[in-house]
Amino acid sequence: MDKIRIGIFGFGKTGKVVANEFLKNSLFKLEWVVRKCHDDHQKYASRLLGHEFDAGEIFSAEDMSDDFFLERPVDMLVDFSDSTGVYLYKKAAVAGIPIITAISKYEQEELDLLKFFTKHTAVLYSPNMSLGINVVMVAAQILQKIAPHADIEIVEEHFKGKKEVSGTAKRIASVLNLDAEEHINSIRVGAIVGRHEIIFGMPHQTIRLSHESLDRAAFGQGAIFAVKFLIGKPPGMYTMETIIAEMFRQNIPVY
C-alpha cells in the first residue's frame, strides 16, 4: 500500500512531537512542515528530531506560492499551528484535501472559513486530539443523562506556567452545560503535563472519571487516529467527539 502523505502546519512544542509520531509510523510519509518563522528553513524535520533519514522539509509561511500544494502534493493536512494557519491552506481545501486541525481557539471569521471548507472536503476539528480525553468527555455526557441529579465538578491540573484555564476543561464544561467559571477548578503546580478529572457526586456514591497526559505524544497518537478515520470520508465537519460517540454506539456491550 502507498504511504499516506502528510503535510503539517506548525512546528512548536506540540507540532514537533506530532511530526515525530508521523515520522515513526511506517504508514505515513511526512512530506513537509510549514511554520511561520524562518527557523530551520529547508532543513528536514526528521533530522532535527534525531532520525537518520530525510523527511519533512521545513518551509516558512512566506514560501507558500500559488503552486505549493501542486508541487508538493499530500493526502492530508494536519494543523497544529495557530488560529491563523487556516488562511494558508484555502487552495488545498477547495481542491479536496482533507484537513485535521487542533487549534485551541478560533475567532468567528476562521470558524466560518472552516465551514466553507467543509463544502469541498472533510474537516476534522478538535482542540484536544488525545483519544482518552474524548472518551472521558463522551462517558461524562452519558453519565450526566443517566444520573441527571448528580452534582458535577471539573478539576484540571497543569504545570505552574500555564496561564489560562484549560481549553479542554472549558469544552467539558460546555458539553455538560456547566458554567465554566463556577465549576472548573484549576490547579497550577510544578510540572504536571495535564490532568482532567470530572467528579459526579450523588447522595450515596461518588464517581470520578480522570484522564492524565503523560507527554504530548498523546496528541500525535490522536492525530494519527484521526487521519486514519478521515481517509475516504465525504466532505463535512467532523470532531473527535463525534468519532468517539460513534465508537461508543458500536461498542455498547451485549450480555
Add this chain to the structure above:
Amino acid sequence: MDKIRIGIFGFGKTGKVVANEFLKNSLFKLEWVVRKCHDDHQKYASRLLGHEFDAGEIFSAEDMSDDFFLERPVDMLVDFSDSTGVYLYKKAAVAGIPIITAISKYEQEELDLLKFFTKHTAVLYSPNMSLGINVVMVAAQILQKIAPHADIEIVEEHFKGKKEVSGTAKRIASVLNLDAEEHINSIRVGAIVGRHEIIFGMPHQTIRLSHESLDRAAFGQGAIFAVKFLIGKPPGMYTMETIIAEMFRQNIPVY
C-alpha cells in the same frame, strides 16, 4: 396512583438499609420483610428503623405457609438475603411476581432455579445494585473496545474486616476478560465502605474510572431504580448491566 407494594427478603446490614430506602420513598409501600431468624418477629421494620408509622411486618422463613403470598400480596420481591433465599419464593415467581435479587454468589442449582423463574416472570439479578458501579463497568467495557491495547488493572478498597475479594471487582474482571487473580488488587484498611477503580494505561496517557460508595443506601437507591425499571417488563432475565447498557445506547451524545 397506587403505591408499589414491596416484599423484602433479608434484614441484615444491607437489607435494613434497603428496607429503609423503600420506607422513605412515597412511591412504595413496604408490606413485609422475611428473615431467616426469629429476631424482631412480627415487629415492624419501620419502627426498628426509627419511623413513626407501621410498615414492613417482620416474618421468619418458617412463617411462610402455602398461602403467604396470597394473604400478603406484593407487586415486587426484593432479595437481599443469601443464596438460599431463592427457594422461598418459588410460588410467587410462578405466579408472575417480578423479582429483584442482589445475592453476591449463587451455586449452579440456584442459578437454574432463577432461570426457571424467568419463564414466568421478570427476574433482575445483579450482585451489585449500585447504579454508579454499573455505569463504570459499562464505560470500562466500551473503553476497552476503543483502546484494545490498553493495559488494565482493577483496584478495590474496602474495610479491614472484609475477608474475600470484592465480588464486584471479580465481575468487572470477568466482563473485561481479565484474569481476576492477576489483575485485581485488594486493599483492606480501616473503614473504607467500598471503592473500585479501573486503571487504563496507554503509551502516553492514563485513564481512571473510579466509583466510591459512601454508605450502603446506594444499594437501596439502585434497588428502587431496578423496581421502577422492572414494572411491566415481560418475563425474562435482566441485569443492572443490561439496563445501564441500554441507557448508554439511548444517551449517546449528538453534536
Add this chain to the structure above:
Amino acid sequence: MDKIRIGIFGFGKTGKVVANEFLKNSLFKLEWVVRKCHDDHQKYASRLLGHEFDAGEIFSAEDMSDDFFLERPVDMLVDFSDSTGVYLYKKAAVAGIPIITAISKYEQEELDLLKFFTKHTAVLYSPNMSLGINVVMVAAQILQKIAPHADIEIVEEHFKGKKEVSGTAKRIASVLNLDAEEHINSIRVGAIVGRHEIIFGMPHQTIRLSHESLDRAAFGQGAIFAVKFLIGKPPGMYTMETIIAEMFRQNIPVY
C-alpha cells in the same frame, strides 16, 4: 482507676457523635450535656443514642445556675457547641477544670476570654479535632520547609450543602502562608463527608497529602485523644497542632 468525668457543651450533629464516642469508651463517664435549646430536656444522651444505660443528662443553657459545676463535678469540659458556649463555663475555667473546645470560629472577644482562662487551667483549642488532619497539616509545614520552591495548592471536597469554604482548609492555608482565596479549591458534590488534599508540585515530581473523613466520629476520637493528653497538664493554651508537632519530634525515625 476512676473514670474520667466529662461534661459536653453542644448536642448538634457533631456533638451527638462526640458524646457517643465518650459513651462507648469505658475510660470515661459522660456526666452531662448542656445544649442551648430545651429539646430532650433532662433526658439521657445515652438513651437518645441507643444505649441501654443512663448517662449524660441533658440540660439547657438556662439551667446553668451558679452552682452547676459544684453540683455536677466533671474532670474535663468538651465544647462542640458554638462560639457563645465559652461564656457558659467561666466559673469552671477559673476553678481549674481543663477545657477542650472545637469551635470553628471565634470573635476576638471570645479569644480573649479563652486566653484569660489559660491563666487558671489548660485549654486546648482546635477547630478540627481529627487526629489525621492535624498530622497532614504538620507534615505539610515540614515539607514546605524542605522544598521551599514547591508550588502548593489545597483541594477540599465536601457535600453539596456545605456553604462556606472549609475552615480546616483555611487553617491549612494560614499555616502554609498561602492566600486562601487563591490557593483553596472547593469542590461541593453529593454527600462527601470531608476530604482535604494538599498538592506539592515540583519540577520533576508531585507529592499529595490527603485526608478523608469517613464519618464525624473522627472528631470524637480526636476529642478523646485530646482529653487523654490534657489530663494533668499545667495551665496554658494548647492546640492539636502543637500536640501533633510534639509527637513528630518524639518520633523522628532513627536509622
Add this chain to the structure above:
Amino acid sequence: MDKIRIGIFGFGKTGKVVANEFLKNSLFKLEWVVRKCHDDHQKYASRLLGHEFDAGEIFSAEDMSDDFFLERPVDMLVDFSDSTGVYLYKKAAVAGIPIITAISKYEQEELDLLKFFTKHTAVLYSPNMSLGINVVMVAAQILQKIAPHADIEIVEEHFKGKKEVSGTAKRIASVLNLDAEEHINSIRVGAIVGRHEIIFGMPHQTIRLSHESLDRAAFGQGAIFAVKFLIGKPPGMYTMETIIAEMFRQNIPVY
C-alpha cells in the same frame, strides 16, 4: 567559588539524565563519566546530551588505570551504574573522595566494601535519590508511630515493562515493618513513570501519602541535593532518609 568537580559512574537511561542535571547546574563541573561498555568512548557527555560545550569525557571501565583518579581529580563520585561499580573506585574512596551511590540492590560483599569505605570517606547510599519519596517515607514512619493501630497498604504504579516489584516500595515496607509480599500492591500499566502511595486506614478516616515521579530528572535533582549535603561531612555512612529525618527534626513547626 570553585565549581564542584563531579565524576559519574553509569551512563544508562538514568545515568544520562543525572549527568545532564549536573551539566545544567553552574555549581558543578562534570569532569568525566565512566561506563562499562565502549560506546561513545572519549566523546563528551555534554555533546551527546545536546549542549554546545565540552564536559564529561566518557571512559570505559577498562580505561581505569592506577592513576585514573590522580590524573582526573574530582571532588565527589556519583554512582548510577550497577552493583559492580563499587569495585572501580576503591582507590578514590581510600583517598577520601566522598561517594554517592544510588544502586538499587547490592550483595553482601559489596555492602561490606561500602562499609569499609566509610572508614575513609563519607558515603551516601540510597536506592531512590528523589527528595520527595524520602520525605513521604519519613512522614509515613512518623504517622505509623502516632497512629499505631492504623492499617497500612502500599500501592506502587509503574510502566508495563517494569518486571520486578519496586525497590522503593520494598524499602517503604521495610521501614514500616510490613510484610512486602502481603502489603505491596503493584500496578503495571502503560507508561506511568513511577507513583507510590501509602494508605493509612483508621476507623473513621483515611490518610494517603502519595509521590509521583514526572521524569527521571527527579533522581538527578536528588543527587545534586545529596552532593551539596555531603560536602565537608566526616567519614561515615549516610542515607537520604537520615538527611530527610534530620530536616524533619529541624523544621518541626512552632506555633
